Amino acid sequence: MSQPCVNIGMVGHVDHGKTTLVSALSGVWTDTHSEELKRGISIRLGYADTTFRKCPTCPEPQCYTVAKKCEHCGEKTEDMRTVSFVDSPGHETLMATMLSGAAIMDGAILVIAANEECPQPQTKEHLMALNIIGIENIVIVQNKIDLVPKEKVIEHYHQIKEFVKGTVAENAPVVPISAQQNINIDVLIDAMNEVIPTPVQKLDKPAHMLIARSFDINKPGKAIDKIAGGVIGGTLTAGSLHPGDELEIRPGRKVESENVIHWEPIFTTINMIAAGSDKVEEATPGGLLALGTGLDPSITKSDSLTGQVAGAPGTLPPTHDSFTMDLKLLERVVGVSDEESIGNIKSSEPLMLNVGTATTVGIVTSARENVAETKLKRPVCAEIGSMVAISRRVGSRWRLIGVGVIKA
Numbered sequence: 040m041s042q043p044c045v046n047i048g049m050v051g052h053v054d055h056g057k058t059t060l061v062s063a064l065s066g067v068w069t070d071t072h073s074e075e076l077k078r079g080i081s082i083r084l085g086y087a088d089t090t091f092r093k094c095p096t097c098p099e100p101q102c103y104t105v106a107k108k109c110e111h112c113g114e115k116t117e118d119m120r121t122v123s124f125v126d127s128p129g130h131e132t133l134m135a136t137m138l139s140g141a142a143i144m145d146g147a148i149l150v151i152a153a154n155e156e157c158p159q160p161q162t163k164e165h166l167m168a169l170n171i172i173g174i175e176n177i178v179i180v181q182n183k184i185d186l187v188p189k190e191k192v193i194e195h196y197h198q199i200k201e202f203v204k205g206t207v208a209e210n211a212p213v214v215p216i217s218a219q220q221n222i223n224i225d226v227l228i229d230a231m232n233e234v235i236p237t238p239v240q241k242l243d244k245p246a247h248m249l250i251a252r253s254f255d256i257n258k259p260g261k262a263i264d265k266i267a268g269g270v271i272g273g274t275l276t277a278g279s280l281h282p283g284d285e286l287e288i289r290p291g292r293k294v295e296s297e298n299v300i301h302w303e304p305i306f307t308t309i310n311m312i313a314a315g316s317d318k319v320e321e322a323t324p325g326g327l328l329a330l331g332t333g334l335d336p337s338i339t340k341s342d343s344l345t346g347q348v349a350g351a352p353g354t355l356p357p358t359h360d361s362f363t364m365d366l367k368l369l370e371r372v373v374g375v376s377d378e379e380s381i382g383n384i385k386s387s388e389p390l391m392l393n394v395g396t397a398t399t400v401g402i403v404t405s406a407r408e409n410v411a412e413t414k415l416k417r418p419v420c421a422e423i424g425s426m427v428a429i430s431r432r433v434g435s436r437w438r439l440i441g442v443g444v445i446k447a
């Protein structure tokens with residue numbers, strides 16, 4: 040059985056140091072795409088898996104390492120726990136990607152740069168998103184402390200505490216670090232271990248996996264480089280998977296016949312499972328997985344299955360091309376400089392909806408004060424009762440305005 044694993048998200052304003060921190064924590068540079076290198080920002084979700092280890096004999100109180108031998112005394116280290124980091128983009132135009140990443144996070148590290156005023160617009164919007172999605176296990180990182188004098192770090196700490204008052208992160212620890220200079224990373228690992236537990240594994244249920252990435256070639260790790268078929272990456276919310284298991288993927292494939300479009304589930308078989316860079320014989324909830332499948336790579340390339348759900352055939356939630364939601368709207372549109380109040384949702388209004396790892400646009404077909412019916416441009420596979428993050432177009436951007444719950 041694979042080792043229980045926890046998915047920890049990196050969220051925060053653009054350039055505050057999320058990707059640098061993932062590298063400092065894991066010793067692994069996250070998956071970087073050519074477009075990202077060109078633009079200098081994270082565009083898609085990055086994954087990095089690491090096993091934190093501890094030296095059994097070393098007198099250092101916080102002698103964490105990712106190495107199998109202690110750097111101080113050479114002793115063989117003991118595994119503590121495996122963490123998958125989900126590195127989400129901070130740029131305001133990529134909120135949908137951040138939200139789809141949030142769906143697979145068991146907890147989050149909110150990265151705030153100490154050399155900028157707090158809060159920055161996306162810091163606010165991302166914290167609100169964690170609030171809405173219900174991620175309660177949060178550690179706040181005050182990064183780039185190497186760039187500012189100590190008094191400024193203290194002043195900035197008070198800004199953070201003021202900002203998180205009354206939110207889900209009110210009691211979250213604030214850890215001052217420098218991801219680039221490797222300062223206080225041990226203290227952060229301690230805080231992370233304390234605040235973000237490994238989730239309980241729901242093994243007695245049918246296997247359901249939220250797909251966060253899909254590839255035509257190996258990206259997530261070396262263990263799957265011999266796979267011929269398409270690869271899907273994501274996290275299991277329940278159940279277990281093994282090589283050889285049958286898989287159903289929903290909504291599946293778009294089929295057009297006689298001008299009518301419908302979606303057909305895709306069926307395939309698992310060839311190989313990779314958790315981090317290890318090939319495993321069993322995948323369980325928690326942690327990020329890559330499944331090598333019998334699918335033609337053209338079906339999985341360029342994240343084309345992102346947002347879909349994979350699992351044991353016949354057990355997946357229904358596919359919806361429209362749904363009704365109970366609404367809980369925020370008071371103000373966060374992330375804009377002069378925050379405007381949120382009026383009611385109106386008929387014909389387009390909304391961006393994030394359900395699990397899926398992003399779709401829904402046109403409102405009817406709206407009452409706390410309920411809205413939407414027709415979806417792209418169907419989603421989701422349980423009744425699932426949470427939907429709702430964004431509205433404000434100017435040229437989608438802004439988070441609230442949450443909905445899918446009704447029967």
Ligand SMILES: Nc1nc2c(ncn2[C@@H]2O[C@H](COP(=O)(O)OP(=O)(O)OP(=O)(O)O)[C@@H](O)[C@H]2O)c(=O)[nH]1
Binds near residue numbers: 183
């Ligand atoms: N001085 C200093 N620079 C840092 C630190 N952490 C990150 N940086 C720099 O800040 C810049 C942005 O870092 P990234 O890690 O790419 O930021 P990000 O939050 O992942 O950015 P997006 O994913 O695009 O939102 C890079 O030039 C880093 O080298 C730090 O602790 N100190």
